[in-house]
Amino acid sequence: MAGGVAAEGGGGGGEGSTSSEETRNAAERYLKEVTKTFEDQQEKLVIFRKVMNDFGTKRMDVAGVVERVKELFKGHNNLLKGFNFFLPMGDEITIDKDEPPPETMAGFPILLCRNEMSVFIDHLWM
Numbered sequence: 001m002a003g004g005v006a007a008e009g010g011g012g013g014g015e016g017s018t019s020s021e022e023t024r025n026a027a028e029r030y031l032k033e034v035t036k037t038f039e040d041q042q043e044k045l046v047i048f049r050k051v052m053n054d055f056g057t058k059r060m061d062v063a064g065v066v067e068r069v070k071e072l073f074k075g076h077n078n079l080l081k082g083f084n085f086f087l088p089m090g091d092e093i094t095i096d097k098d099e100p101p102p103e104t105m106a107g108f109p110i111l112l113c114r115n116e117m118s119v120f121i122d123h124l125w126m
Helices: 020-037 042-056 062-072 077-086 117-124
Strands: none
Touching (some): 020 077, 062 077
16 A cells, blocks of 8 residues: 555545444554554553553543544554544544654555544554
8 A cells, every 4th residue: 555544535434434344453453553653652552452441441531532542643644543543534634744754554444444442442452
């Protein structure tokens, strides 16, 4: 996928959306990328898991998750765009135009069903 990033394309469910299994696979690849990116910054990984756990237990809403993830992954456009796949349409993280262009995230499907944060969160604890 030449220069592709997870946020390109996209589905809002319905025709062309992927299965939960594909979403779980994408979540696994995304988490590996996050872990690799922050392997020397374990505190960011801990904070990310806490944010996702807070969302899963309804202590944080989607807007709160977006705000925290955008702050946590600032400067890592590839991770920000990749995270958009797990957000409901309309709640995507916008990338600051002054930031450098995103890196590629190989292995992500072009189309992925939106609104799959619950699948993503379930995968965090597997």
